[in-house]
Amino acid sequence: MLATIRTYPRTVNLLLSATLMLTMAKAITFPYLVIYLSSRFGLDITQVGLVIGSSLIVGSLLSVYGGFLVDRINSYRLLLGLSMVFVVGFIGTVLAGNIWAFYGCLILINLAHAVIDIAVKAGFASLLPEDARSEVFSIKYTLTNIGYAVGPAAGAIVAKLDISLPFMLSALLGMGFFLLYWRWGDRTLTTIDATQKPVSFIAVGRVLLRDYRLVCFTLGGVLSAVVFGQFTAWLSQYLVTTTTAQYTYTVISAVLTTNAVGVIALQYVIGRRISHRYLSQWLVAGLGMFMLGLIGFALSTSVLWWVLAMAVFTVGEIIVFPAEYMFIDRIAPDHLRGMYYGAQNLSNLGAALGPVLCGMVLASLPAHTMFYMLGAFIVGGGVFYFIGASLKANHPA
Known part of the structure; x- marks a missing residue:
């Protein structure tokens, strides 16, 4: 992987550094949000979940307009502006005097991170030929997981001194990327097509809705993300419901380590082999691994079985993430x-x-019913992926 990174243009490596540094910045603080929100603002666990979950949803919805800006604004200025918003968001979380100010800062952080991620992917498409993109997407996802593996450990070290310090460390990382890109970023990098006449956000939205491949793939992504998007959360919920708190902690620690090691070790090896030509087959394989992993979770009776099931589930994650990127990359007009x-x-x-x-489900039905529901979401996501992959292009050029 390092040998491949050395062959990339400097701007590609700077975009990859954005992925690593800003993901690590989020990972440093977000594991401590529950403690911070409950201790500083006195929120109960339901309110904490609502604050964290809804801020992610709002940030994701607003990032669609951020994608519109990526197509309209010079990438250099946009990345610098967004990285500064990212920094201000983290500083604001420390200074916020009430929960609404803190909530607004969380939305800014999620929004800036999401739109930077879009700009990075669009930058790859501008800078690299099509046959080199699956490899860079795999490297990007590997760096994302390194950030999530290293970040919480760094946060734990500084949180022992003061619970506010992880947020300041995240702000420093964001500022580090700002200075890095301000000094060495390509000021001419743009994903804007000068030959295209300016079009309003609403008009572009209509174009996207008419591209049924994108609609199907987005729906497939939403359904399948129910399963793999925050798997540690529903695994914890299931284990707390069916076992003891101590056993839950033991299993979650083991599966998180398995997932991190598996992704870092195998993502580049597997992801670089995913090509446009066999995307449908790769997606079937990835979703099949998710299903096998779920079956393994449902049948697990020991920590070893949980780890083995997580290893299979992780291979599905390794396949599906870059395959999704590659499909969108293939169908998106420049x-x-x-x-x-x-x-x-x-x-x-x-x-x-x-x-x-x-x-x-866990509150109202037998616990194992949860796995049936999650399996149904995988099947539903797979159906939409298959439909999307089989449709012909129907968006205006």
Whole structure:
């Protein structure tokens, strides 16, 4: 992977650094949000879940307009502006005197991170040939997981000194990227097509809705993200309901380690082999691994079985993430890439719904019913993926 990174243009590597640094910045603080919100603002667990989940949903919805801006604004200025919003959001969480100010800052952080992610993917499409993109998407996802693996450990170290310090450390990382890109970023980088006449956001939205491949793939992404978007949340819910708190902690620690090691070790090896030519087959394989992983979870009776099931589930994650990126990359017109990637971000809605739906099932039905529901979401997502992949292009050029 490092050998491949060295062959990329400097701007590509700077965009990859955005993924690593800003993901790590989020990972440093977000594990401590529950503690911070309950201790500083006196929220109960339901209110904490509502604040965190709804801020993610609002940020994801607003990022669709952010994708529109990616197609309209010079990438250099946009990335610098968004990284500064990211920094201000984290500083604001420390200074916020009430929950509404804190909530607004969370939305700013989620929005800035989501739109930067869109700009990074659109930048890859501008800078690299089509046959090199699956590899860079795999590297990007590997760096994302490294950020999520390293971030919480760094946050734990500084949180022992003061619970506010992780937020300041995140702000410093955001500022680090700002300075890095301000100094060495390509000021001419743009995803704007100068030959295209300016079109309003509403008009572009109509174009996207008429591209049934995008609609089907977005729906497939929302449904499947219910399963893999926040799997640690519903696994914890299930284990707390069916076992003890101590056993839950043991299993969750083991599966998180398995997932992080698996993704970091295998993402680049597998992801670089995913090509446009066999996307449908790759997606079937990835969703099949999710299903096998769910069956493994449902039947697990020991920590070892939970780890083995997580290993299978992780392979599905490794396949599906870059395959989704590659499909959107294939169908997106050059002048609308930002909007297409923004629509793909709506899968975060499914990720936010997962813990809510699983909590409702666990509260009212036998616990194992949760796995039937999650399996149905995988099948539903697969159906929409298959329909989307089989449709012909129908969007205006």
